[in-house]
Amino acid sequence: MDVELLIGILPQVVIDGLILGFMYALIALGYTMVYGVLEFINFAHSEVFIFGAFVGVEIMLGLKSAGVLERFPWILVLVVVLLAGMLASALLAFTIERVAYRPLRHAPRLIPLISAIGVSFFLQDVIRLTESIWRNAFNLVYPTIESLNVRLEITETIDVSIKSLVVIVAALLMLWALHALVNRTKVGTAIRAVAEDQAAASLMGINVNRIISLTFVIGGAMGGAAGVLFGVQYGLINPYTGFIPGLKAFTAAVLGGIGNIPGAMLGGLVLGLLEAFAASYLSLLTGGAFGAEYKDIFAFSILILILIFRPKGLLGEVVRERA
Amino acid sequence: MLRLDDVHVAYGEIPALKGVALEVREGEIVALLGNNGAGKTTTLRTISGLLVPMRGALTLDNQPLAGVPPHEIVRRGIAHVPEGRRIFNRLTVRENLTMGAYTRSDTVVIAGDLERVLTLFPRLQERITQVAGTLSGGEQQMLAIGRALMARPRLLLLDEPSMGLAPVLVEQIFETVRDINRQGTTILLVEQNAAMALAVAQRGYVIETGAIVLSGTAAELADNPEVRRAYLGE
Ligand SMILES: Nc1ncnc2c1ncn2[C@@H]1O[C@H](COP(=O)(O)OP(=O)(O)OP(=O)(O)O)[C@@H](O)[C@H]1O
Ligand SMILES: [Mg+2]
Numbered sequence: 001m002d003v004e005l006l007i008g009i010l011p012q013v014v015i016d017g018l019i020l021g022f023m024y025a026l027i028a029l030g031y032t033m034v035y036g037v038l039e040f041i042n043f044a045h046s047e048v049f050i051f052g053a054f055v056g057v058e059i060m061l062g063l064k065s066a067g068v069l070e071r072f073p074w075i076l077v078l079v080v081v082l083l084a085g086m087l088a089s090a091l092l093a094f095t096i097e098r099v100a101y102r103p104l105r106h107a108p109r110l111i112p113l114i115s116a117i118g119v120s121f122f123l124q125d126v127i128r129l130t131e132s133i134w135r136n137a138f139n140l141v142y143p144t145i146e147s148l149n150v151r152l153e154i155t156e157t158i159d160v161s162i163k164s165l166v167v168i169v170a171a172l173l174m175l176w177a178l179h180a181l182v183n184r185t186k187v188g189t190a191i192r193a194v195a196e197d198q199a200a201a202s203l204m205g206i207n208v209n210r211i212i213s214l215t216f217v218i219g220g221a222m223g224g225a226a227g228v229l230f231g232v233q234y235g236l237i238n239p240y241t242g243f244i245p246g247l248k249a250f251t252a253a254v255l256g257g258i259g260n261i262p263g264a265m266l267g268g269l270v271l272g273l274l275e276a277f278a279a280s281y282l283s284l285l286t287g288g289a290f291g292a293e294y295k296d297i298f299a300f301s302i303l304i305l306i307l308i309f310r311p312k313g314l315l316g317e318v319v320r321e322r323a
Numbered sequence: 324m325l326r327l328d329d330v331h332v333a334y335g336e337i338p339a340l341k342g343v344a345l346e347v348r349e350g351e352i353v354a355l356l357g358n359n360g361a362g363k364t365t366t367l368r369t370i371s372g373l374l375v376p377m378r379g380a381l382t383l384d385n386q387p388l389a390g391v392p393p394h395e396i397v398r399r400g401i402a403h404v405p406e407g408r409r410i411f412n413r414l415t416v417r418e419n420l421t422m423g424a425y426t427r428s429d430t431v432v433i434a435g436d437l438e439r440v441l442t443l444f445p446r447l448q449e450r451i452t453q454v455a456g457t458l459s460g461g462e463q464q465m466l467a468i469g470r471a472l473m474a475r476p477r478l479l480l481l482d483e484p485s486m487g488l489a490p491v492l493v494e495q496i497f498e499t500v501r502d503i504n505r506q507g508t509t510i511l512l513v514e515q516n517a518a519m520a521l522a523v524a525q526r527g528y529v530i531e532t533g534a535i536v537l538s539g540t541a542a543e544l545a546d547n548p549e550v551r552r553a554y555l556g557e
Contacts, residue, residue, distance in 0.1 A: 189418050190425060193411050199373055200409040205397035205426035205474065 006284060011158045013280045014273070019164055019233060021272020022171030026226035027249030028256070028264035029178065030093070030219030036195040036259040037215050040101070040109075043116035045223055046246020047123035048093045050239065052085035052224025053231040054127055057140045059084055064143045074145045078166065082228050089224025092123075093216040102209070127239040139238045142231040167229045174225055175265055178218065182261055191215060195259065248275075255303055257316025266314055274299040324349045324509060325370065325401075325478055330379035332369050339365040341533040342379065347478065352500070352510045354524035354541065356517050356554050362533040363513040364406045367480045370511075371403040372396040383478070398426050402476035406483055406513075408467040412456030416447055419455050419466055423473030433473070440469040443499060461492045468499065478509045485516050497523050517554035521545045529554070 027049050034042045042048075059081050063069040069077065100119050104112040131138040148163040182188035193201040194211045202208050230245065231237050252271045256263025278295035290298075306314070325347040332340040340362050347353045357363050368374045369381065372393035381389045383399055391399075402423075411419050420440060424433045441448040444465040450458060455466060464484060471479060481500065485493040497519050504510050504523075514520035521527055521541045529537035529550065537547065544550050 186421065186425070189414065189421060192414060192418075193422050196411050196413055197409055199393075200405065200411065201422070202373070202393040203371060203397065203403050203405060203409075204422045204470070205394045206422070207392075207394045 002284075006281070008157055009280055011154070012160075013276050015160055015164055015168075016280075017273035017276030018269070019167050019272070020276055021269035022168060022175070023226050023230055023233075023245065023268070024249045024252045024272050025175060025265045025268025026171055026222045026229070027245060028253040028268045029175075029261065030223045031250050032253040032256070032258055032261060032264040033191075033215045033219045035253070036261070037191070037198075037212055038101075039259075040112055041116070041250070042093075042096075042101075042216075042219075043113065044096055044100075044119040044123060045093075045219065045250075046242035047120050047127070048089045048096070048220050049223040049227045049230075049246060049249075050237065050242030051092050051123065051127065052089040052227030053237045053241070054131070054140070054227075054239075055088040055224070056081045056085040056228035056231050057142050057237060060143050061140070069143060070146065074147045077145065078148075078170075078232070081232075082170065082225055085224040085228035086221040087224070089227065090217045090220040093220025093223070094213055097213060097216040102212075124239045124242075131239070139236065142235050142237070144235075148232070163232060167233050170225070170229060174222060178222065179261070179265075181218070187211075187214070251300070251303060255306060255313055257313030260313065260315045263313055263315035270314070271299060271303070274302055324384060325511070326380070326382045326385075327366070327370070328380040330366075330369060330376045330381055332365055332374050332376050339533055340369065340376070343530065343533070343535055345528050345535055345538070347509060347511050350504075350507070350509055351526060352504050352512060352524045354517075354520040354527035354544075355511060355513045355530060356520060356527060356544075356550070357530035358553070360532075361530045363530060364482055365533075366530065367403060367405075367482050367511070367513060370396075370480060371401055394426075397474055397476075400477035401480065402471035402474040402478075403480040404467045404471045404482060404484060406486075408463050410455045410458075410463050410466050410470065412454070414455055415452055416455055416458070416466060417451045419470050420447075420473050423470035424475075426474065432475075436473055436475060440472050443472075443502065444469050461488050464488060464492075464496065468496075468503075472503065472508075476508060478511065479503065480511050480513075482513045483515060484512075485514065485519065493519065517550070518545075 030045045030048065031042060034040060060069065063077065096119055100115045101112050104115055128138045131140065148166065149161055151159040151161050153159045182191060190201065190206045190211055191214065193204065194206060194208055198208050248271060249268065252267035253264045255270060256265070256267025275295050278298035279292040282294055282298060283291045327343050327345050330340055330343045331338065343362070343366055355363050355366065365374065369376055370388070372388065372391055376389050381387065383401065388396060411422065420437060424436065427433055446462050447465055447469055450462065455463065458466060468484060484496050484500065488496065493516065500510060500512065501523050512520055512524060521544055524541045526540050527538065527544045528535050537544065537550065
């Protein structure tokens, strides 16, 4: 076994894992925030995520065909695309809640879940139909921005693209902003109050429905940002691309302790890193017996192990409640 | 100030209030007494908008309250300390108190009110950064009352504030209730501890299976043989 090689690729693996992990973390927030207030799994969140990616790619393709994509500073383009993706996904999430979940608020638990699965399929096909009519294709590729692909050399063997750094920094900024919003503002405190006891929150003068909408909007915005970053990082998207990252982000939310916001961030990072480690090291460590394609099996086996020993997730149930 | 007239409320098909009529006047402490399951909590939940009456009139300063959502009713000046306290366990003491003032934006006055609540309950001051779920039962009750006061209510609804507290604390809570009232807040008080309730209240009502069966001044009720037998344990 080539120890030097194993150590040599480590920084690269960590960077890959962080990118993936931050992406999962951003998506996981949408699941966990909605679960926190409604105890409901928003199955359509994976489409909210990919919708952001589609809005992003449309703007970039539009800029490209107008011939201005490379003329604007890349940071400006990126900020605009990110904000548009966030806004679009936030609006979509808001609408989904109003149309498909709120009327079922008092129905038995399984009913809104089925509604969510329906919305998920519906959105996949609406995106596919729209893009097919509009572009005659529904597999779209993010146009490259040359300056984003520049690689910075850190050492002789390690380099990292500006793109990757941008994804990590953007995700960090957003997670930090959300954390500050939830923990240091009045409305953030209201979100936590509603998550704990809706009736008591309404007795404080909190408009519970408005806070529920807000959690969908915030979760949607984070999902939309993740969608744009996903497109920028990996390039190819189609209407069904959201499903697997969505499922993994949901797992990350459970791993962190569903309903727990720092938990979703931590769970996302852990899952992303596990996956990256497995993808790079499995075949090296097993002499090729298990290839990178086993990464999910490896990552999920570890998850199952963690959940056996901590069924509430890594950060679940921080406070024990008393009567 | 507050008036209920022939109020009917049901949980699904099961009726809980069958024509409750009562009145609370500005500046009063009014006690609402009754056995378990009589409908005391249901009455308070109806006033604060958590339940909607099927029939009857419910008014605050002659404005109808029925059908107004709870978060609007808080803005109209009614704060409710619910049965079982219902503080936010995962929020800190300070955050709980901040939530009490949720509808207000007068930051300076809010800061003053926070001071007032912390003076009223020095124990809360000591635990201000602590997560509320870790407070003792008595401290949680103080927090629940303090949180409601942060709304600057004109009318305070208290649902069994003495429940589960040691006798010393019960005394203290009732003393506080009197203080709050002296500072200008009208109070509707639900209590199992009828002796204490009648000692602080000016007037009272007795509710039985969803209807008011007796009313009068606190002194009249305390002298009433039936009240003495049923609620004062004689
Ligand atoms: N959520 C509910 N669903 C169905 N019935 C209820 C519900 N809450 C209360 N009830 C019923 O309504 C009636 C009045 O209950 P309520 O809680 O108002 O009584 P209470 O006077 O507050 O009693 P206690 O002193 O035990 O708190 C009872 O018969 C009770 O069983
Ligand atoms: Mg009760």
